[in-house]
Amino acid sequence: MRLQFILSEIGIGLRRNLSMTISVILVTFVSLTFVGAASLLQMQVSKLKDDWYGKVEVTVLLCPTGSSKVQCASGEATPEQVSDLEALIASPELAPEIQEVWFETKEQAFESFQEYFSGQDWAEAIRVEDMQASFRIKLVNPENYQVVSDVLTGRPGVESVEDQRKIFDSLFLVLNRASVLAVGLAAVMLLAAVLLITTTIRLSALSRRRETGIMRLVGASNLFIQLPFMLEGALAAALGAVLAVGGLWLGVKYLVTDWLAGEVSWVPLVGVGEVWTIAPLLLAVAIVLAAISSLVTLNRYTKV
Template identity: 30%
Template sequence: MRVKYVLNEVLVGLWRNVTMSIAMIITMSVSLFALGASVLMYMQVDQMKDFYYGEIQVSIFLREDVTEAQRNAINQAIDTNPLVKDKTYETRAEAFKRFQVMWQDSPDFINSVGPDSLPESFRVKLKDPEQYKAFADQIQGQQGIQDIVDQRELLNKVFDIFNTIQLGSLIGAVFMAGAALLLVGNTIQVAAYSKRREVAVMKLVGASNWFIQAPFVLEAVVAGLIGSIFAFIALFLIKVVLLDGRLQALTNVLTPIPDGNVWLMLPLLAAAGAGVSAITGWITLRFYLRV
């Protein structure tokens, strides 16, 4: 009987303050969407770091006037270096062909570069990318080397941008969560005020605080759960329609988002929405019932 009463009061409360309930659900949806997007971004950037850092190469560009003897000496120094895992040699023609593929959408830029404009190079993969400095110090003294470039330096700049985006999305999620908390608390106060006489009567007849608070808290929890479902649907649609559809070309740069990570957001957002709503509702009513 008590359970039936509580559930009935939840439905009545949601319908009585339907506009406030809709506003609370929408705010929760937006804030949980921002939270889910930021969590997915964190997971994706970590996955990208694992992937790209594992593929890091050190590029050893040779001088234009490098001799065959110098080239062979550099090649032997790389082969005998214990820090080296693998290496490939790239001629000028191969470098130019790769350049044409990379910039195939910019024909004017390709035409401005000649076949002899790009240097030949050795592409070296180290057993431990963190040992770049030690490797560079050992190879730098070889004659015929123009420059040694560590791809990790370029990747660090790219990931600094992603980390900034991560932080921005997290800050946005925190602000939206704050707005959702205020709206949840305000909605519960309005609902409790509209039923202030019933609450007063229940307190007079000895009803426990838990019994009085339960309908209001569950009302907030239901709104949080509905908001989490909408937020998950939005994330899933963006992943399927955009990232797996129109923006699929981005997977050449960004590693694809696993479906499992997206589905993981459903219980995470549901727990966050229900938990935050329940705690906010309980704290709000604790202060209200003490008046």
């Protein structure tokens, strides 16, 4: 009987404030979509870092002819200098940091260059003599690039030490800032959702002051009186969370998995599995929103 009464009260409240309830659902949907998008974006950044940082190399460019660097004053790197560098790379100081190392001659660098830029008119003017020999080093931990750089930079025969991670740093910076922007927009929308839920509960409580007064007189507990209002807000917020999960699932399924993954198959992308991973989080956020709104409102507006 009590459950039936509570359900009937929830139905009455939702019908009386239908427009406000729909507004709560929509605002919660939009705000949690931003929260979910920010979470998925961070997951994507983590995937890219794990994949790309594991593949990047440290490139030790050897001195070419005509370099302006002090350590290249004697001209192109000599075989003796190359041998000294090989010994230094194999030394106990650097060996523990290095997973793999190979030497690329000017001829090999030219072949790679022609492979990547074949068909380009400007590439036809490049000759073998214009290329640089180099050591390609794959690190055990790419984060320890500075250790290798400090040891090799400035050595005779070394023009520069390049970390390929710099290529991706700008991309990750843009993605992280986009994630921060999404979180900021989500925070504004979540605040709007809290205010809307509070207003909806308040209007519902005011429209039923007579009923709540009678319930108070016959000895109903605070929880029994307030529970229908709390469930109204929780139901509206939960529906918004379900819509947000559905929207994110559709977006990832059709835009990422079905379309983007086919265009850029070499990039690890988030999938629908990640959407289901964050779904409980979004539902929990919705319930917390409803709980906060209820606590702020009910103690004041259900008093007789």
